[in-house]
Structures are given as C-alpha cells and as structure tokens.
Amino acid sequence: SQELEQSPQSLIVQEGKNLTINCTSSKTLYGLYWYKQKYGEGLIFLMMLQKGGEEKSHEKITAKLDEKKQQSSLHITASQPSHAGIYLCGADMNRDDKIIFGKGTRLHILP
Amino acid sequence: EAGVTQFPSHSVIEKGQTVTLRCDPISGHDNLYWYRRVMGKEIKFLLHFVKESKQDESGMPNNRFLAERTGGTYSTLKVQPAELEDSGVYFCASSLGIGDRFTYEQYFGPGTRLTVT
Numbered sequence: 001s002q003e004l005e006q007s008p009q010s011l012i013v014q015e016g017k018n019l020t021i022n023c024t025s026s027k028t029l030y031g032l033y034w035y036k037q038k039y040g041e042g043l044i045f046l047m048m049l050q051k052g053g054e055e056k057s058h059e060k061i062t063a064k065l066d067e068k069k070q071q072s073s074l075h076i077t078a079s080q081p082s083h084a085g086i087y088l089c090g091a092d093m094n095r096d097d098k099i100i101f102g103k104g105t106r107l108h109i110l111p
Numbered sequence: 112e113a114g115v116t117q118f119p120s121h122s123v124i125e126k127g128q129t130v131t132l133r134c135d136p137i138s139g140h141d142n143l144y145w146y147r148r149v150m151g152k153e154i155k156f157l158l159h160f161v162k163e164s165k166q167d168e169s170g171m172p173n174n175r176f177l178a179e180r181t182g183g184t185y186s187t188l189k190v191q192p193a194e195l196e197d198s199g200v201y202f203c204a205s206s207l208g209i210g211d212r213f214t215y216e217q218y219f220g221p222g223t224r225l226t227v228t
Contacts, residue, residue, distance in 0.1 A: 035219070042115075042221035043202065088154070097142065097206070098167060099217060101154040 003027070006089050006102030013079050014110050021074045021105045023089030031092035032072045033099060034063050038085045046074075084109045113137070115220035117203050123226045129191040132223045136185070136205030142166075143186050144206075144217060145178060149199035157201075160186060172197075193227045200224050 005024045013019045023032070031050050035043040047056045049065035049072060056063055060077045076083055086106050090099040116135045124130050136143045145157040157176070158168040162183035171178070175194070180186040190197055200222045206215035 033217070043204075043219035045216060045218050048216050090154075096167065097144075097159060097215075097217075098156045098170075099144075099146070099154075099204075100156070103153050 003093065003100050004089060004091055004102040006105055008105060009103065010106045010108075012108045012110060015080060016078055019076050019079055019107070021087050021089075021107075023072045023074070023091075023102055025070050025091060025093065027070070027093050029065070029069045029072075029091045029093060030095045032063075032065050032069075033088075033090040033092075034061075034072070034074050035088045035090065036085050037088060037104070043088065079109050081109050081111065083107060115203055115205050115218055117201075117220040117223050119223060120221065121224045121226075123228065124193055125228055126195055127192045129189065130193055130225060132188045132190075132201050132203075132225070134186045134188070134203030134220060136203070137218060140205035140207055140218075141183070142206040142215065142217075143180060144204040145186070145188055146170075146202040146204065146219075147199050148202070149196070154202065157188075190225075193225075195227050198225055198227045 007022050033048050034046040037043050047063050052067040052069045054065045062075045065072045086104045088104045090101040118133045122130050141162050143160040146154050148154045156170040158171055158178055159166045160180045163180050177189045202222045203220045204217040206217045
C-alpha cells in the first residue's frame with residue numbers, strides 16, 4: 001500500500017487561477033518535503049515542514065503541515081506558466097533521514 | 112554556490128556491462144544519499160552516507176550495486192553487471208551534518224538517466 005498519498009495525480013489550471021495539491025499519510029511525519037521537477041530535470045527543493053501547524057511560503061507557493069503532522073497541502077496563488085511541472089511530496093516517516101516519496105502531481109497551466 | 116552535480120547525465124549500456132555513476136554533493140554537506148526512479152514508480156531511497164561511512168543501505172536492490180564515498184567527498188554508484196530492470200533515473204542528494212536536528216533539507220542533483228538494453 002502507498003505510504004504517502006498525493007492528490008490529484010494531474011491538474012490542468014487556467015493561468016491566473018489558484019490551485020491546491022494534497023499529501024496524506026497514515027503515519028506521523030517527522031519531516032515533510034515539497035519538490036518541483038521540470039520535465040526531464042532534477043528535483044528543485046521548495047520547502048520542508050517539521051512542526052505541526054507550520055506554514056511556509058516561497059514566492060507564490062505556500063505549504064502547510066497540519067497539527068497532527070499527517071497531511072500537508074501546497075497552494076499556488078495566481079498560477080503562471082512557470083509553475084508547470086511535477087510536484088512531489090516526500091516525507092521522513094521514521095526519523096531516519098530517508099525520504100519516502102509520493103507519486104507526484106503533474107501540473108499544466110493553460111495560457 | 113554550486114548545487115549537487117551528477118555525471119553522466121545519460122548512459123546507455125548493454126545488459127551485462129558495467130556502469131559507474133558519480134555524484135558531487137554540495138560543498139560541506141556530510142550527508143549524501145542515492146535514490147532512483149524506475150519506470151512509472153515513485154522515487155525510492157537506495158542508501159545514505161555520513162561522510163565516508165554507510166549509514167543506511169537498506170534500499171540497495173542487490174549485490175550488483177556498489178556505492179562508495181572515499182574521503183567523504185564525491186560518491187560513485189557502480190552497477191555490475193547491469194540488468195534491464197536497472198533502467199531508470201538515479202538521483203543523488205546531499206544535506207548538512209547531523210546535529211540536534213534529525214532532519215535536514217535534502218538537495219537533489221539533476222539525476223543520471225540509465226538505459227540498459
């Protein structure tokens with residue numbers, strides 16, 4: 001079974017619209033990572049969350065970890081073509097520095 | 112500051128041959144990790160070095176894979192002999208040393224795309 005569920009798998013959004021990507025675990029997370037991958041390229045670090053209720057922002061991207069530390073959401077405000085790509089959530093579930101990844105969300109931005 | 116670099120970016124080899132992938136972490140990062148993504152699957156952890164020591168190699172698929180990090184700087188991942196199922200993208204990541212925090216940001220390289228024919 002999938003330890004980290006990411007949804008939706010794919011998302012098509014009109015430029016300028018807001019969107020949210022979710023990442024859910026059945027276990028408490030000790031570290032939650034968000035990465036972005038451009039097609040065929042490496043993973044770009046966006047942010048890492050560790051504390052329940054923690055929220056971080058990077059330009060127009062905001063990520064939050066819930067109080068129970070089992071769910072995170074990534075929100076993009078006023079999406080732009082440069083936001084297109086694959087968004088990956090990853091988690092340290094066992095305090096062992098080993099990231100377990102979700103399957104990713106493929107984001108398309110329509111002009 | 113230079114990020115994590117990996118070489119080569121692509122490699123195409125025949126089944127049974129040997130391939131060596133290289134990773135140069137961010138300068139000063141004691142932790143180095145190898146991950147891979149095979150077709151249609153999630154990115155999976157392979158192993159973790161702290162300086163030159165293997166901290167965790169629980170994700171290594173079998174003994175055809177050998178990782179080294181001599182001197183605690185760059186690392187190599189050798190696949191010998193390569194099999195078809197080894198095809199995929201191999202990522203390297205690095206993070207700062209372990210202190211009072213148990214989790215540090217891991218920064219990834221661009222990956223090496225390995226194709227075994």
